Amino acid sequence: MSGTIIVGASVGGIRVAQGLRAAGYDRPITLVDHDTEAPYDKPPLSKQVMQADGAAPPQLVEAGLAELGALRSGVAAVGLDPDQRLITLANGERLDFENLVIATGSRPRTLPFASPDIVRYLRTYADARRLRDDLGRARRLVVIGGGFVGTEVASAARARGVEVTIVEAGSRLAARALPRAPAQHLAALHQAAGHEVTFNRHVAGVEVAGRSRVVVLDDGRRLACDLVLVGIGAEPATSWLVGSGLKLDDGVVCSETLLASRDSPIYAIGDVARWWNPAYERLMRLEHWSATREQATIVAANIAHGTPIRSAAVVPYVWSDQLGVHFQQVGDDRLDDVVVEQTTAGPANKGLLFRYLRSGRVVGATGFDAQREIALIRRDLCTSWSRT
Known part of the structure; x- marks a missing residue:
């Protein structure tokens, strides 16, 4: 097979493939992704898709996917041997590569005491469809975590007439992203919309009572609801790389050119990449759609050139639509x-x-x-x- 293998066929992986073909790269390209859906854009999952008549998220490639490369969907990568330049798939198949791009993104952090059939997470279109349908039957939603995913779904729930309570362990919404003043303004928007916002409280458990749920807080307070969404952050999807020899520390550690290995042409982009950002002269890992697109363009140029000639100097940028x-x-x-x-x-x-x-x-x-x-x-x- 050889050529370039891209593990992850979301916005970053697809953009690398598009960039390679646009640069005249004529070697084989193989995209590997655990999702069974055709490649789609993820930002709408917590926004437009949550509406009662929510349409499917836009496909990243409306036509011409075959010209980009072969798509191996519904199968995950489970191992990497950089020395032999091989990846192993969950079905036991092994694929060799000349260049590898790791674009596996991130996975939601989970509650250790609540199984997925009790609470909901949002990462894929399948998750979004199920959550959208749940909102159609729910009267009250409890959102655990005050980050952007949780507050966006809270906004969509309010538009559908669902009562919302947001439980945040910290002292403000979007604490990882926002200083106090804009975070207070964001909270005020949600409170003005009728959302109950609880700060500085941890969830001690989630109980099941028939079709209802009860979220138990660490102060003993009990929140009855029909639906629970957990949005407590995400972790880079690197479990399949354990033992590969790549440096893993809050993601795949990369150079400023997004190279993850000194000895092999292995790159990482998107949520999974923690790279040296020369714009700020420190390691960064950004869970931003715009940063992923920029990184993908740079990696495509480096692979097409044959050597890593471009650095990923990225100014962080993120957006959200709420209320x-x-x-x-x-x-x-x-x-x-x-x-x-x-x-x-x-x-x-x-x-x-x-x-x-x-x-x-x-x-x-x-x-x-x-x-x-x-x-x-x-x-x-x-x-x-x-x-x-």
């Missing part, structure tokens, strides 16, 4: 030491913009219905890095 508000964040993801400036923004100044300054310099921003302002800041951040 009729378009949320965006751009820039540095370490914001504990910044000065926060808050101004109105957007058409008729109905939006809100938080700028983050360090030593008088803007290093990032969060916007609520502030698309124009965020676009300008994003452009300036990308331009300022390219000049250094």
